[in-house]
Amino acid sequence: MKTVEEGTQLSDPVTSFDPLDATTVFVLGQDGNLWLEHGPFGTVPPKRELVDANLSDFRALDAQTVYVLRSDGTLWLEPGPFGTVSPQREQVDATVVRFAPVDAATVYVLRSDATLWLERGPFGTVSPQREQVDATVVRFAPVDAATVYVLRSNGTLWLEHGPFGTAAPSPEPVDASVVSFAPLDAATVYVLRSDGKLWLERGPFGTAAPQPRTRRRQRGQLRPSGCGHRLCAGQRREAVVDAGTLWPGPQSESPAGR
Numbered sequence: 119m120k121t122v123e124e125g126t127q128l129s130d131p132v133t134s135f136d137p138l139d140a141t142t143v144f145v146l147g148q149d150g151n152l153w154l155e156h157g158p159f160g161t162v163p164p165k166r167e168l169v170d171a172n173l174s175d176f177r178a179l180d181a182q183t184v185y186v187l188r189s190d191g192t193l194w195l196e197p198g199p200f201g202t203v204s205p206q207r208e209q210v211d212a213t214v215v216r217f218a219p220v221d222a223a224t225v226y227v228l229r230s231d232a233t234l235w236l237e238r239g240p241f242g243t244v245s246p247q248r249e250q251v252d253a254t255v256v257r258f259a260p261v262d263a264a265t266v267y268v269l270r271s272n273g274t275l276w277l278e279h280g281p282f283g284t285a286a287p288s289p290e291p292v293d294a295s296v297v298s299f300a301p302l303d304a305a306t307v308y309v310l311r312s313d314g315k316l317w318l319e320r321g322p323f324g325t326a327a328p329q330p331r332t333r334r335r336q337r338g339q340l341r342p343s344g345c346g347h348r349l350c351a352g353q354r355r356e357a358v359v360d361a362g363t364l365w366p367g368p369q370s371e372s373p374a375g376r
Contacts, residue, residue, distance in 0.1 A: 131148045132145055132147060133146045133147060133148050134175070138178065138180065138181055141156060141158070142155070144169070144176065145166075146175075150171055150173050150189060151168060151170075153166040153167065153169060154166060154167045154169055154181065154198075154200050167199070169200045170186050170196060172188050172190070173187065173188055174188065175217075177217070179222055181198065183222050184196050185210070185219050187217060191214050191215075191230065192212050193210040193211045193212075193217055193225075194208065195225075195239070195241050209241065209244055210225060210237060210246065211237060213229050214229060215229065216228040216257075216258075218260050220260060223240070224236070224237070224238055224239070232253060232256070232271065233253050234250070234251040234258055234266075235249065235250055235251060236266075249280075249282035250282065251278060252276070252278060252289070255268055255271070256270065256271050257269040257298075259299065259300070261303060264279060264280035265280070266278050267292070267299060267307060269296055273296050273312065275294075275296040275307075276289040276291055277324075290321075291323060292307065293311070293317070295311045295313070296309055296310070297310050304321070305321035306319070306321070
């Protein structure tokens with residue numbers, strides 16, 4: 119935080135970065151090179167080691183372990199010490215669009231065919247031990263290695279539980295007409311719907327009839343507001359923001375500030 123407050127430049131130009139602490143940060147340059155950079159900062163570039171090149175994304179677990187997505191769609195797990203373009207590394211998968219690691223031996227992978235997989239090490243061959251989670255997936259957000267939110271291409275949001283594969287249990291529908299979402303845990307998720315309304319939704323999902331809720335109109339009048347889609351069943355949800363107007367929840371309680 120000190121370096122930011124003092125306006126100390128770390129590296130330039132930068133596409134993305136992932137700080138580990140106040141003196142250690144992974145930096146992905148616009149040229150596709152990923153660096154592990156060390157303080158004290160103040161000169162460009164600072165002391166650093168090259169992790170890999172030709173990258174489009176990365177996720178660092180710690181200063182010695184990082185998943186990298188190369189521009190050719192291959193996903194790799196790279197261990198330190200770094201300093202050369204080709205450190206000892208293990209390929210995880212190919213034709214990867216997005217990924218989200220749980221740990222150094224477990225990672226969710228969204229492939230270019232819109233299938234979502236949970237992949238497990240040891241890595242080094244394509245494909246490793248893995249279980250298919252879902253198909254027609256647009257976005258996903260893991261809670262842990264056995265729980266993941268999945269947004270399908272038809273706009274439906276699901277909470278899915280392992281074990282995954284052919285014997286996977288039925289997913290729980292969360293909502294429909296979803297364009298974006300951000301979970302806090304397996305029972306709480308913010309959902310942005312296609313009508314521009316943002317909701318805070320609470321589980322259990324997909325099990326009961328939707329609870330009645332109201333929205334406050336500008337003139338102080340109340341009217342029912344509900345979702346008739348079957349995927350709205352089971353959740354309690356509170357609209358958070360609608361065009362600058364605060365919507366209280368089912369008991370007229372405003373969501374707590376963060």
